[in-house]
Amino acid sequence: MALLLHLADFNERRWADGFAAALPGHKVVTRADAYDPKEIEYIFIWKPKPDAFAGLSNLKAILSLGAGVDALLRNPSLPDGVPISRFMDDDLTRRMSDYVLAQATMHQRLFTRFKRDQQARVWKQLYPAPAWDTSVGIMGLGSLGTDAIRHLKVFGYKLRGWSRTEKQIEGVETFAGAEQFDAFLAGTDILVNLLPLTAETQGILNFETFSKLKRGGIDGTGPVVINAGRGGHQKEADLVKALTDGTLGAASLDVFEVEPLPQDSPLWALDNCYITPHIAAASSERTGVAYFSKAIVDFEAGRPLPSVVDRTRGY
Template identity: 65%
Template sequence: MLLLHLSDVDEANWAEKFRAALGAYPVVRRGDDFDPADVRYIFVWKPKADAFDGLTGLEAILSLGAGVDALLKHPNLPDAPVVRFVDSDLSQRMSDYVVAHVTMHHRLYTRFRADQKARRWNQIYPPAASETTVGIMGMGVLGQDAAKRLVPLGFDLRSWSRTPKAIDGVEGFAGAESFDAFLAGTDILVNLLPLTPETTGILNSATFAKLRRDRLDGGPVIINAARGGHQREADIVAALADGTLGAASLDVFETEPLPADSPLWAIENCYVTPHIAAISNEATGVRYFTKIIEDHKAGKPLINVVDRDRGY
């Protein structure tokens, strides 16, 4: 039996699509009449405190989100494999966001928008893409896809990850010992890291001060489309005000929705989007997890299982 426990999404619609895909295999929702001991798989998003109560026969936890940091903090998370959502459509959407904001900042949009408002004709020429280094933090599925789509645009690319990754067209840095060297040659910093104790708050004043400053007019730029827990928003506000950063694109925040009194809303060189960089698509999500369930029932191993020690 598959149990759906989804918050803040249309659970009924997901259930309908799973029932159509899984045929005779039972699919239930919270509030339905079922025996919790019969549940073998639970499909979750923002599970409540009682989500796993009575699930003594659970074989796998299926996570709607690509990131599982919040799920791993659940106080009653069972000792069952956690499978994360890995999907080409989700990766494409995230890469669309990253490419759009990288190219916007590379072409000095903040500067020219200010000039337009001031009716000021100021012919400052952006550096060539090949003279601009985009540094991507996180070389998982999303980071690798973003790099693959930026390579043909001619940017100089570098990456930083926990362990070494060899990606064509990307200079790789790995481990804490190489972090400063990675930052020193980066003009546009893109964060796609998983949120772990080691990466919490990594977007802070110390990090910003180590970015390269001699390429982009106005200063280096950060783009965060990963998790709000990666950033220290007070540090971002200060860095945008004093010129340590030339601009920032933020899709995630320490508190969501972003409070109306947050100073980030009013900063002209800060671009705020409401956690929309990538979304889990119902059609591809149902197809992905249906295959996982059917393969597992047939004795095949689960794929994309989270390493709880690493946190992703």
């Protein structure tokens, strides 16, 4: 068995050393090493180059470092019929929930309002509405969305959820499909996007969506958007417009149409836009190696891969 690492933005050598220790007796190579493409049976990949799969004629499985696989599915050299397993472990999921909870709480506590008061040296005692009077709507009710809901429940937020297909979650008002999307938005103060990126969800965070969110919530400062999904979900020109004209009170963005976010993006200058550099749920080297080493061992023994992607759905 030979494993190839193809990891943009990561130290391939360090990851390779981890896999070599976890898979004794198996060959582990990086793009910088000499190897025969025909001997590669597994590829561990993130942000693939256009020719990432060229010559890999004996692949048994594709292992995605990220939970999102939209870049993989668009790759022109992606081979048909090879299963794709995406990274969905507890560590990554909990990191995402940590991000969502931190951002939601910050906005519910009127951080932008008080930051502006501080800069103006204004002492004005405005008491934020409590969590239980604030509705948080989660777009995407898979593993990430349901875990975020579990954490938000502890703080007492009014919770709403929207997904492609109908789901029932205790203590959550759920909506499904395009026909219920507007009703979901109309009762949401803080909109959290954790959807997979598909043809149907591309650009879903747009001005029309923002204008349908609940008005007058969060003490009149305007609704909030938190995007920790994919950059392709949002239309950044629409975000700038909505954050400037009051359609949105604030936004927290961890992902962008182009990454790194270009220096000339107007988002940088908006004091009601909170930018993080795609770190909401960074994959851990320790847990990633353990997760996929076990996946390879299990698959070699005839057991199924974890979190296999449905290519027709896109996740």
